[in-house]
Amino acid sequence: MTAHAPEMALIGWAVWFALGCFGTALLLCLYRVVFSPALTDRILALDTMTINVIAALVIVGIADGTPVYFEAAMLFAMVGFIATVGFAKFLLRGDIIE
Amino acid sequence: MTALAQVLVAALLVIGGGFALVGAWGLVRLPDAMTRLHGPTKAATLGVGAVLIASMLYFWGVKGVPSWHELLIALFLFVTAPITGFFLSKANLHRSWDRTEIPPPPGPGNDWATFGDEADVAGTERPDPR
Numbered sequence: 281m282t283a284h285a286p287e288m289a290l291i292g293w294a295v296w297f298a299l300g301c302f303g304t305a306l307l308l309c310l311y312r313v314v315f316s317p318a319l320t321d322r323i324l325a326l327d328t329m330t331i332n333v334i335a336a337l338v339i340v341g342i343a344d345g346t347p348v349y350f351e352a353a354m355l356f357a358m359v360g361f362i363a364t365v366g367f368a369k370f371l372l373r374g375d376i377i378e
Numbered sequence: 379m380t381a382l383a384q385v386l387v388a389a390l391l392v393i394g395g396g397f398a399l400v401g402a403w404g405l406v407r408l409p410d411a412m413t414r415l416h417g418p419t420k421a422a423t424l425g426v427g428a429v430l431i432a433s434m435l436y437f438w439g440v441k442g443v444p445s446w447h448e449l450l451i452a453l454f455l456f457v458t459a460p461i462t463g464f465f466l467s468k469a470n471l472h473r474s475w476d477r478t479e480i481p482p483p484p485g486p487g488n489d490w491a492t493f494g495d496e497a498d499v500a501g502t503e504r505p506d507p508r
Binding site: 288290291293294295297298299300301302304305306308309311312317318319320321323324325327328331332334335338339341342345347350353354357358361364365368369371372 | 388391398401406422425430451466469
């Protein structure tokens with residue numbers, strides 16, 4: 281990531297704090313994916329991971345000051361939603377497209 | 379103007395990170411599957427929402443370039459989050475709960491829509507493999 285000018289130090293610290301928070305949240309969700317009491321919890325944890333990755337991509341976009349990460353974040357949002365609905369549908373019906 | 383925008387962006391980033399941590403911690407610590415649905419919804423709405431507003435404020439207030447991509451992502455997330463929650467809770471009801479443990483619906487003679495006579499059950503009965 282590019283270094284900020286001195287007057288941007290506040291945003292620089294906030295960016296690192298938020299990245300640390302979302303990284304810790306990703307690790308907690310990964311724990312829930314691996315050690316999970318029910319199948320629906322795994323799906324929910326995967327959905328939460330995609331949402332956290334969207335936020336992390338947007339934060340990296342703020343740190344770099346470029347808008348090139350928004351397409352990736354949008355793709356994560358769409359693919360994460362389709363994947364979650366597909367998994368849940370498969371659990372309910374044993375089939376995705378009937 | 380720029381200093382105010384910087385303070386607001388930093389505050390929104392910190393708030394969003396805090397909500398993400400709370401949501402993930404709830405996903406790990408809450409006792410059963412239905413309560414565990416509550417935690418990540420906070421991360422999905424408040425956490426990501428705060429980060430997206432921070433990004434819009436940063437590009438508009440600090441960089442001086444208005445940016446509307448984030449609004450698109452936020453709208454998409456806010457529209458899809460209830461649908462995934464509904465699907466996951468329905469899968470929970472059908473998979474991990476005994477039918478007698480589910481609380482009764484209000485009113486006599488009623489049943490929850492996903493179990494009642496008019497429920498859409500097409501495809502749930504397995505064809506005879508022979």
